Amino acid sequence: MLLILCPHCGPRNADEFSFGGELVPRPGPDPGPEAWRNYLYTKENLAGWEGEQWFHLSGCRRFLEVERHTITNEIRSVRDVTEDTA
Amino acid sequence: MTTRGPIARYSAFSLIKQSLTGQRWSRVWRHHDLQPSYDVVIVGGGVHGLATAYYLARNHGITNVAVIEKSYLGSGGSGRNTAIVRSNYLTPEGSAFYDRSIKLYEHLADELNFNVMFEQRGHMTLAHSDSSLRTMHWRAEVNKMAGIDSDVIGPPDIKRLAPAIDVSNRPRYPILGALWHPPGGIVRHDAVVWGYARAADRLGVHIHQQTEVTAIDVTAGAVTGVQTSGGRISTPVVVNCTAGWSSLVSALAGVRLPITTRPLQAAVTEPVQPILNPVVVSGSLHVYLSQTARGELVFGASVDPFSSYSARGSLEFAEGLAGHVLELMPSLSKMRLLRQWSGLCDMTPDFGPIIGMTPVAGFYVDVGWGTYGFKAAPVAGEQTAQLLATGVVPDLIAPFSLDRFGRGDLTAEKGAAAVGH
Numbered sequence: 001m002l003l004i005l006c007p008h009c010g011p012r013n014a015d016e017f018s019f020g021g022e023l024v025p026r027p028g029p030d031p032g033p034e035a036w037r038n039y040l041y042t043k044e045n046l047a048g049w050e051g052e053q054w055f056h057l058s059g060c061r062r063f064l065e066v067e068r069h070t071i072t073n074e075i076r077s078v079r080d081v082t083e084d085t086a
Numbered sequence: 087m088t089t090r091g092p093i094a095r096y097s098a099f100s101l102i103k104q105s106l107t108g109q110r111w112s113r114v115w116r117h118h119d120l121q122p123s124y125d126v127v128i129v130g131g132g133v134h135g136l137a138t139a140y141y142l143a144r145n146h147g148i149t150n151v152a153v154i155e156k157s158y159l160g161s162g163g164s165g166r167n168t169a170i171v172r173s174n175y176l177t178p179e180g181s182a183f184y185d186r187s188i189k190l191y192e193h194l195a196d197e198l199n200f201n202v203m204f205e206q207r208g209h210m211t212l213a214h215s216d217s218s219l220r221t222m223h224w225r226a227e228v229n230k231m232a233g234i235d236s237d238v239i240g241p242p243d244i245k246r247l248a249p250a251i252d253v254s255n256r257p258r259y260p261i262l263g264a265l266w267h268p269p270g271g272i273v274r275h276d277a278v279v280w281g282y283a284r285a286a287d288r289l290g291v292h293i294h295q296q297t298e299v300t301a302i303d304v305t306a307g308a309v310t311g312v313q314t315s316g317g318r319i320s321t322p323v324v325v326n327c328t329a330g331w332s333s334l335v336s337a338l339a340g341v342r343l344p345i346t347t348r349p350l351q352a353a354v355t356e357p358v359q360p361i362l363n364p365v366v367v368s369g370s371l372h373v374y375l376s377q378t379a380r381g382e383l384v385f386g387a388s389v390d391p392f393s394s395y396s397a398r399g400s401l402e403f404a405e406g407l408a409g410h411v412l413e414l415m416p417s418l419s420k421m422r423l424l425r426q427w428s429g430l431c432d433m434t435p436d437f438g439p440i441i442g443m444t445p446v447a448g449f450y451v452d453v454g455w456g457t458y459g460f461k462a463a464p465v466a467g468e469q470t471a472q473l474l475a476t477g478v479v480p481d482l483i484a485p486f487s488l489d490r491f492g493r494g495d496l497t498a499e500k501g502a503a504a505v506g507h
Binding site: 001002014015018019021022034037038040042045047070071072073 | 347
């Protein structure tokens with residue numbers, strides 16, 4: 001079982017969330033087809049700490065940024081995407 | 087280290103002699119010291135890597151080949167899949183490809199001189215909704231065009247072929263029909279790994295277990311060698327056949343892939359008398375089951391809901407699986423699960439594999455096999471070997487090139503497992 005500490009709802013089972021995959025930097029406004037498809041498809045698929053997007057589907061319905069270790073499934077940090085990182 | 091002599095062929099006579107004299111069985115493949123250079127280095131000692139090595143040697147006479155495996159042979163997906171083969175895919179390119187694989191499987195035991203226990207018991211994909219039944223008809227027609235034995239059958243035929251399945255109106259999702267594919271079945275997956283390893287070894291291929299590739303040397307856009315835990319190997323050709331770890335191995339050569347690694351869990355029950363002959367799959371319930379020759383029922387499901395390199399099982403999986411299996415076969419309610427395990431699947435965005443060249447000269451991939459790699463191993467090995475030997479991309483694998491993603495030319499193979507439809 002994977003527990004995610006939602007900043008709004010507290011610790012919840014990963015079943016409640018929808019996994020959005022690793023965070024990939026969005027290309028600029030006019031990236032051209034190749035850069036756009038690269039953004040859509042190509043993944044780092046890291047074995048280690050990975051920044052990911054999760055959506056709390058059956059909870060607060062907020063998009064979250066989660067730092068998870070992809071080998072141990074340990075979670076280091078969770079924050080709402082709208083939260084200021086500075 | 088010792089290098090044993092050539093491996094004897096198995097025959098009825100040799101088996102009887104062995105059993106009467108009680109001698110120790112000889113090694114199935116030999117140990118070799120790592121050579122400083124090879125013509126081809128295959129990374130990954132699973133069924134894809136070993137099949138590629140075997141066909142390179144047998145079909146093209148290229149025998150100065152090393153298969154490098156960081157653990158033991160078949161330790162990844164090759165020994166963790168549910169051993170199902172079929173060719174009733176949705177797209178013409180998918181059907182043609184897997185049909186070739188079944189043809190190779192049919193003669194594999196004879197060709198490798200190793201019993202791979204291929205049982206063509208038939209493969210049944212259940213439909214629980216009108217839309218699902220419509221897809222079954224679509225798949226059946228695509229398959230028939232490719233000359234593949236595949237048809238839609240109704241509940242009475244399902245009951246006849248697999249009496250343990252509940253075809254009544256009782257379940258939450260009653261069974262409306264099924265796609266019936268007689269050539270499908272199950273193969274002993276470990277035997278395929280060992281059979282290819284043994285046959286490749288006989289032809290001169292070197293198999294190196296417990297040897298991990300730590301770096302791939304690329305000079306001026308071309309592969310020049312690999313660094314391994316056992317030393318450096320100089321080689322102009324490296325083939326990545328590492329399934330769940332393929333992103334990490336490709337990254338060593340500076341090649342990025344459209345792959346995410348997801349665990350897929352499976353489970354097996356205690357052995358019982360024969361109760362289920364065909365392979366039964368339900369896309370809607372995300373479950374597939376078959377009974378092994380030993381009598382255990384093997385269950386598989388769809389991939390886990392998030393990516394991971396962890397091969398741990400979860401209670402959620404066992405719970406969901408049991409519920410779905412009992413929907414199909416209520417008579418199994420007293421059965422006990424013996425164990426559950428998980429394997430790592432290299433999933434691509436279009437559920438099609440990635441085979442062929444990469445932007446780095448001499449670096450080839452045979453990856454992205456997701457949840458369908460075992461059934462494809464013979465044809466993938468054969469075609470990859472042909473590509474390596476001739477330098478020309480064979481027609482069968484042309485739709486599965488890495489550059490299709492940059493061109494936006496995806497394969498849309500929804501007939502793959504792990505896709506509810």
